[in-house]
Amino acid sequence: MALLHVGAVCLALWSFVLCSTGIVQCRVLWRFADRTAAASASVTNCTYPDLISATADELESGLKGGCFSSVDLVNQCRLSRSAQAYIARIQEVNSTVHAVTELNPQAVEIAEQLDQERKNGSLRGPLHGLPVLIKGNIATQDELQTTAGSYALLNAQPPSDSTIAAKLRQAGLIILGKADLSQWANFRSFNSSNGWSAYGGQVGSSSGSGVASDLGLAFAALGTETSGSIVSPSEVNNIVGIKPTVGLASRYLVVPISERQDTVGPMARTVKDAAQLLQVIAGPDPKDNYTLASPFGSNLPDYVAACKLTGLQGKRIGIPRNVIAALQEDYMGPYIAAFNAAVSVIAAAGATIIDNTNFTAFDTFNNSTVPDSVLFADFISDLATYLSELKTNPNNLHSLEDVRAFTQHFPLEDYPARDTAVWDAALAAGINNTSPQFWPLYQQNRYFGDEGGVLGALKKYNLDAVILPTDFAYPVPAVVGAPIVTVPLGAYPNGTAVQRSPPWNLVEAAPGIPFGISFMGPLWSEESLIGMAYAFEQRTLVRDKLKRYIEPHTQLKDVV
Ligand SMILES: *[C@@H]1O[C@H](CO)[C@@H](O)[C@H](O)[C@H]1NC(C)=O
Ligand SMILES: *[C@@H]1O[C@H](CO)[C@@H](O)[C@H](O)[C@H]1NC(C)=O
Ligand SMILES: *[C@@H]1O[C@H](CO)[C@@H](O)[C@H](O)[C@H]1NC(C)=O
């Protein structure tokens, strides 16, 4: 009876609405209904974590206790009444926030396989059976697109999964779908908007991975950063972001900007969840030789064990005040005040604060064209390499010139309203990363991050980390590939004048817009940074104090 009832409700309610999207077919219902009925009969004492805040540990404990299955986490059609976990949550809010460009049609099948393995007593790892979303520039060899937000790459096929995607699967994670991004990771135009792509539209506030993770549209998400693209969307979405050292996690088959700066990292609701995901994606990969520079080889630090309340005890932490002085705008008063209050929390947690550990080359760096020149040169070379690796390249694109010509002639790319000025500048400079002019430029650029920047300050003052408001944190570590962890810090208060960025007028600051604090350290110092970030997070728990303007309502208890 229960079977028929569930099925009838599903077909009646969903066949025209959700099932006709072709995302998840309702026929899967019949395959799962009996097993779940049996499972729920034997389980009497379950709690169902609120999916807006559910941690990996809470979800794994429910899976282990048989309270719900991985299929319950993803399936939308099996269920009675209202609706169903993560896919249903995506359907609730996506028409407003546009965070998820597409769902994986195989998600339920994969979840079923993982549930079966769990039943058999075989777990692939501590995150077995949890759904994640990944940014649309991380390649997967499945039915999902890897477009970097551009029609230029629609239906392009990679030769295999990216190493990162393969690692997620090996660890038992379910790739639930792809998250929208600023097109080409925000490396096309000087007058486009953050979070916009031709393929996926405009994300509500910032890139899809950040929105998705905050709204509990998956257990967590992966982003990529060249300069700011993990930590900024994490900050404005009130979540934790880890930008790993370049080379800690493989970039093989991730649509590139720069081999010297690109890195893939977790965006999650807690430091510990982010650490768990970092543990999965880190490690050497012969297909990305920057990973071979890692001091760890296959013996990674235990990033999860690093999550200790004592993480700040005995640490020496510097504040490069001159960076704040150079970049602070009038409206940022409450942000800087919150940062200064956080400094007291950090000191009270046992750290020694050393103020004015300035980045000596910051003012020159801030006005220099060298950092862009290095990215331009890497992009020309690295994009060509990526395109040459594709198994299917439907638009026959082999170079940045090709991609620019495609973009300027394909109406949905919104050219010229959104220009291609970044590429125009790169091609006009005419330098790629094998040109003789490149090496001196790169050395100049490194100086801004090394002796004249974050690495220099760390050494000179014998520091474990430096801290900054996240808005100001990322440009300097970017040029030397150094790591950053951002943690929620607060939000602009009522009365803040709304700040918009031209030309598309996206809101930069306004009452309720969140901001974060960043911990930055030497190369490969993630273990220590995670400890500090965790100790700060647990003492402040800012995330739970802020209010969203939109939230999905589907919960596991509606589903099971
Ligand atoms: C059910 O769980 C609650 C909280 O976890 C616990 O206090 C209670 O004793 C449990 N009841 C049974 C019957 O196991
Ligand atoms: C989310 O919205 C965007 C923009 O409308 C759309 O392109 C995308 O297909 C939607 N995703 C899902 C999973 O429906
Ligand atoms: C689970 O175990 C059964 C019996 O040992 C086996 O036939 C099946 O293939 C296993 N399933 C998975 C998903 O490992």
Ligand SMILES: *[C@@H]1O[C@H](CO)[C@@H](O)[C@H](O)[C@H]1NC(C)=O
């Ligand atoms: C990686 O390989 C490329 C070419 O094969 C080489 O130019 C580069 O120096 C290598 N990088 C590292 C970090 O080993």
Ligand SMILES: *[C@@H]1O[C@H](CO)[C@@H](O)[C@H](O)[C@H]1NC(C)=O
């Ligand atoms: C660091 O920068 C701050 C702010 O610009 C300035 O007041 C201070 O004198 C500088 N300290 C050093 C040691 O350069």
Ligand SMILES: *[C@@H]1O[C@H](CO)[C@@H](O)[C@H](O)[C@H]1NC(C)=O
């Ligand atoms: C840093 O750059 C910003 C943006 O270009 C500029 O507004 C600001 O004046 C610069 N600050 C310094 C100290 O040069």
Ligand SMILES: *[C@@H]1O[C@H](CO)[C@@H](O)[C@H](O)[C@H]1NC(C)=O
């Ligand atoms: C940097 O450029 C800004 C204008 O864009 C100017 O106000 C500032 O003085 C310059 N800073 C330095 C250190 O040259």
Ligand SMILES: *[C@@H]1O[C@H](CO)[C@@H](O)[C@H](O)[C@H]1NC(C)=O
């Ligand atoms: C890089 O520049 C060299 C000339 O300096 C040229 O031979 C080579 O084709 C260029 N590579 C790419 C990918 O543009």
Ligand SMILES: *[C@@H]1O[C@H](CO)[C@@H](O)[C@H](O)[C@H]1NC(C)=O
């Ligand atoms: C972007 O720049 C292009 C070329 O300069 C211009 O035609 C277009 O109007 C600009 N778009 C906006 C929104 O300012």
Ligand SMILES: *[C@@H]1O[C@H](CO)[C@@H](O)[C@H](O)[C@H]1NC(C)=O
């Ligand atoms: C800010 O304004 C909102 C809406 O008017 C109100 O609900 C909230 O309580 C206010 N918050 C504070 C801290 O005053």
